[in-house]
Amino acid sequence: MQLFSTFDNSIYLEMAIATLEKRGIARNNIFAVPLDNRTEKKKLFDTIHRSDGTSLLDLGVALATAFSVVGTSIGFKLAWGPIIWGIISAVIGFSIGFIIRLFTEGAFNKQKRRLKGKHAEVILIIDCEESQGELVEEILWEHNAFGVAKIKETN
Numbered sequence: 291m292q293l294f295s296t297f298d299n300s301i302y303l304e305m306a307i308a309t310l311e312k313r314g315i316a317r318n319n320i321f322a323v324p325l326d327n328r329t330e331k332k333k334l335f336d337t338i339h340r341s342d343g344t345s346l347l348d349l350g351v352a353l354a355t356a357f358s359v360v361g362t363s364i365g366f367k368l369a370w371g372p373i374i375w376g377i378i379s380a381v382i383g384f385s386i387g388f389i390i391r392l393f394t395e396g397a398f399n400k401q402k403r404r405l406k407g408k409h410a411e412v413i414l415i416i417d418c419e420e421s422q423g424e425l426v427e428e429i430l431w432e433h434n435a436f437g438v439a440k441i442k443e444t445n
Contacts, residue, residue, distance in 0.1 A: 291423045291442050293416045295435040299324060303412055306433035310416065313425060319417040344395060350387030357383025411436065 297303040307320055361379025365372035414435075418426050423440060430438050 291418055291420045291440060293418065293423065293426050293430065293438060293440050295414045295416075295430045295438045297412050297414055297433075297435055299412050300434075302434045303414065306414070306430060306435070309429050309433065310426060313422075313429065315416060315418055315422065315426065321415040321417075323413045323415070325411050325413065346388060346391045346395065349391045350384040353387035354380040354384035357386075 297306070303322070307322070310320060311317060358376045358380035361382075362372045362376035364379075365375030368375055414430070416426055416430075420442065427438055427440065
C-alpha cells in the first residue's frame with residue numbers, strides 16, 4: 291500500500307517522518323519530494339486559456355454605470371444633451387475604475403505575495419503494509435498534513 295500526502299516544508303514534516311520511523315516504517319520506504327517554487331511572475335491580464343479568478347473590469351463597469359446615470363441626469367441641462375454626456379461620463383467612470391483596479395492588483399497584491407513568501411510544499415510518499423495503513427494515515431493527519439491519499443496494491 292502507498293500513501294501520498296502533502297505538507298508545508300516545516301518542522302511538522304520532520305516530526306511526521308520521525309514518528310513513522312519510530313512506528314516501524316523503514317527509512318527506505320519513506321520518500322519526500324519538495325516541489326519547486328514558481329519562477330515566472332504572475333500575469334496581470336487573463337487570456338482565453340488561463341484565468342486567475344480576479345477581474346480588472348468589475349469596478350470599471352460599476353463606476354461606468356454610476357457615472358453614466360449622473361452624467362445623463364446632468365446632460366439634460368448641458369448643451370450636448372443627455373446621451374452624449376451619458377456616454378462621456380460612462381467612459382470616464384470606466385477609465386477611473388479600471389485604473390484603480392489595475393493599481394490595486396498590481397501594487398497591493400504584489401506586495402502581499404512578497405510578504406507572504408510563498409513556500410513550496412513537500413509530497414511525502416510512504417510505502418507500507420496494508421495493516422499499517424490506518425496507523426500511517428493517522429500519524430500524517432496528526433502532523434498537519436494538507437491532504438492524504440491511499441493507493442492499495444492489487445495483485
